[in-house]
Amino acid sequence: xxxxxxxxxxxxxxxxxxxxxxxxxxxxxxxxxxxxxxxxxxxxxxxxxxxxxxxxxxxxxxxxxxxxxxxxxxxxxxxxxxxxxxxxxxxxxxxxxxxxxxxxxxxxxxxxxxxxxxxxxxxxxxxxxxxxxxxxxxxxxxxxxxxxxxxxxxxxxxxxxxxxxxxxxxxxxxxxxxxxxxxxxxxxxxxxxxxxxxxxxxxxxxxxxxxxxxxxxxxxxxxxxxxxxxxxxxxxxxxxxxxxxxxxxxxxxxxxxxxxxxxxxxxxxxxxxxxxxxxxxxxxxxxxxxxxxxxxxxxx
Amino acid sequence: xxxxxxxxxxxxxxxxxxxxxxxxxxxxxxxxxxxxxxxxxxxxxxxxxxxxxxxxxxxxxxxxxxxxxxxxxxxxxxxxxxxxxxxxxxxxxxxxxxxxxxxxxxxxxxxxxxxxxxxxxxxxxxxxxxxxxxxxxxxxxxxxxxxxxxxxxxxxxxxxxxxxxxxxxxxxxxxxxxxxxxxxxxxxxxxxxxxxxxxxxxxxxxxxxxxxxxxxxxxxxxxxxxxxxxxxxxxxxxxxxxxxxxxxxxxxxxxxxxxxxxxxxxxxxxxxxxxxxxxxxxxxxxxxxxxxxxxxxxxxxxxxxxxxxxxxxxxxxxxxxxxxxxxx
Numbered sequence: 229x230x231x232x233x234x235x236x237x238x239x240x241x242x243x244x245x246x247x248x249x250x251x252x253x254x255x256x257x258x259x260x261x262x263x264x265x266x267x268x269x270x271x272x273x274x275x276x277x278x279x280x281x282x283x284x285x286x287x288x289x290x291x292x293x294x295x296x297x298x299x300x301x302x303x304x305x306x307x308x309x310x311x312x313x314x315x316x317x318x319x320x321x322x323x324x325x326x327x328x329x330x331x332x333x334x335x336x337x338x339x340x341x342x343x344x345x346x347x348x349x350x351x352x353x354x355x356x357x358x359x360x361x362x363x364x365x366x367x368x369x370x371x372x373x374x375x376x377x378x379x380x381x382x383x384x385x386x387x388x389x390x391x392x393x394x395x396x397x398x399x400x401x402x403x404x405x406x407x408x409x410x411x412x413x414x415x416x417x418x419x420x421x422x423x424x425x426x427x428x429x430x431x432x433x434x435x436x437x438x439x440x441x442x443x444x445x446x447x448x449x450x451x452x453x454x455x456x457x458x459x460x461x462x463x464x465x466x467x468x469x470x471x472x473x474x475x476x477x478x479x480x481x482x483x484x485x486x487x488x489x490x491x492x493x494x495x496x497x498x499x500x501x502x503x504x505x506x507x508x509x510x511x512x513x514x515x516x517x518x519x520x521x522x523x524x525x526x527x528x
Numbered sequence: 529x530x531x532x533x534x535x536x537x538x539x540x541x542x543x544x545x546x547x548x549x550x551x552x553x554x555x556x557x558x559x560x561x562x563x564x565x566x567x568x569x570x571x572x573x574x575x576x577x578x579x580x581x582x583x584x585x586x587x588x589x590x591x592x593x594x595x596x597x598x599x600x601x602x603x604x605x606x607x608x609x610x611x612x613x614x615x616x617x618x619x620x621x622x623x624x625x626x627x628x629x630x631x632x633x634x635x636x637x638x639x640x641x642x643x644x645x646x647x648x649x650x651x652x653x654x655x656x657x658x659x660x661x662x663x664x665x666x667x668x669x670x671x672x673x674x675x676x677x678x679x680x681x682x683x684x685x686x687x688x689x690x691x692x693x694x695x696x697x698x699x700x701x702x703x704x705x706x707x708x709x710x711x712x713x714x715x716x717x718x719x720x721x722x723x724x725x726x727x728x729x730x731x732x733x734x735x736x737x738x739x740x741x742x743x744x745x746x747x748x749x750x751x752x753x754x755x756x757x758x759x760x761x762x763x764x765x766x767x768x769x770x771x772x773x774x775x776x777x778x779x780x781x782x783x784x785x786x787x788x789x790x791x792x793x794x795x796x797x798x799x800x801x802x803x804x805x806x807x808x809x810x811x812x813x814x815x816x817x818x819x820x821x822x823x824x825x826x827x828x829x830x831x832x833x834x835x836x837x838x839x840x841x842x843x844x845x846x847x848x849x850x851x852x853x854x855x856x
Binding site: 341 | 551565570578582638639649652655659660662664666667668670671675678684710714715718719721773777778781800803817821823
């Protein structure tokens with residue numbers, strides 16, 4: 229609790245006591261206030277500590293990490309550790325791969341899902357309800373079920389080790405279509421579409437110049453969400469990226485971790501690289517992100 | 529609700545031609561929705577069907593596919609390693625979900641008080657959820673490391689006995705559970721917070737007028753209003769718990785340690801880790817597929833239990849509400 233806050237709470241207490249308004253309760257209130265803030269701060273520290281610790285380790289030598297008592301402050305070996313990472317795995321290449329996969333998935337999902345969502349939300353066409361029903365049913369299909377056959381399919385397609393094996397299967401998904409359809413139904417007035425139609429705009433034109441701008445909030449959320457999920461995906465890249473020279477950051481990091489367990493400082497520097505861009509993107513879009521996550525769950 | 533182009537045209541030109549023209553004039557809509565169905569057909573539906581077939585075969589991915597009927601499932605039922613993995617998964621699920629949802633409720637409740645910097649706190653609590661689990665599993669592995677981990681260093685500094693977190697059965701399970709709790713508590717707290725904020729103030733005012741104290745209000749107003757979102761979080765954490773893979777794989781995968789997967793006595797072997805190991809390390813594709821279907825069956829059982837809970841619990845407030853109305 230910050231100093232001005234403390235000052236304010238005690239001021240309130242004094243005012244309450246002077247006015248003889250529930251004096252016992254206001255003291256309780258102050259105690260509750262302090263306890264509340266203390267608990268929240270403990271929660272924040274526990275949430276953020278692993279990141280801080282990652283930072284400390286990534287800037288230390290392995291000897292420093294193993295030392296007792298442990299040094300609790302960042303050291304100065306980050307660049308050396310990063311250099312060691314680059315010497316052992318293709319850090320920049322795998323980072324580029326992660327950006328390619330996560331970036332193209334974000335763009336593809338936003339485009340393809342918004343097209344489908346717009347059609348479902350605002351147009352009536354034969355078979356619409358049946359098609360949408362099928363889409364809802366696909367929610368029930370668990371991902372890990374098809375790990376083995378998907379692997380077989382990729383090798384038959386000759387996509388093993390290729391990034392398209394990570395991109396194409398996820399280019400459109402039911403979750404995004406469902407989500408954007410809710411957005412479209414709530415935020416795009418029918419009159420707007422009618423007037424666009426009267427002006428001679430076809431479906432795709434209407435989608436591009438009306439739906440896309442009006443769904444901006446939902447599209448931003450879906451884009452960030454897709455990017456974050458794709459960036460962090462582990463099991464599928466682990467199965468498909470059989471070529472050790474072609475990895476995403478996650479699989480490269482796992483490789484580093486399983487082979488070079490003697491150089492912890494280096495592994496942690498690799499971990500920092502796989503976390504920092506993601507946190508940056510999340511922080512930029514966190515406002516959209518968090519409230520939409522909550523809204524989705526409350527409706528669901 | 530949606531005023532559609534189709535209806536409009538019908539009203540303006542009430543001819544049969546609209547129906548006749550039929551499907552073809554809606555080609556843009558079909559084109560718009562088709563990518564999802566094409567992708568699902570090829571990369572979703574086909575692999576699922578194929579995996580049913582594979583689970584009845586013996587195949588290493590390279591040689592001949594040998595049809596063996598129910599043999600894989602028969603083996604599965606008496607495979608003690610599989611049942612160990614099922615047990616581990618359920619234990620880790622329980623010891624992570626129960627504290628996690630309790631802590632999330634507490635955090636949401638604290639954040640719901642009228643405090644400043646709520647935006648910052650929300651972001652801080654949510655950050656663990658969006659981060660790379662591979663990286664953080666490595667971090668937790670070092671934090672809980674037996675010899676030089678900071679947790680044991682802290683225990684030593686407090687003159688407490690250290691715990692061999694990564695080389696005892698319960699230590700392994702607790703370490704994995706702590707990672708799950710760390711990652712998902714904030715996420716669930718944000719959901720609870722949103723639900724708390726959606727509770728109408730009138731309900732609290734009414735409780736106050738009726739003379740309800742803090743705990744009475746909490747159990748009679750807050751918890752019932754949160755029931756749908758609590759059930760949602762229970763269901764999502766069940767799905768997540770059954771699919772647990774990254775954390776144990778990074779800490780106790782095949783490439784780590786001495787060739788034993790899952791740590792000491794396979795205490796960290798989860799169902800998905802076992803599936804991955806059987807399919808892609810032992811190259812037993814048939815058995816891997818059978819494990820996947822067993823996992824699906826388990827998930828279905830849990831879904832039914834959740835659904836029952838949802839239905840039964842919903843029946844209770846309806847009855848009491850009716851009773852109250854009658855009493856009036």
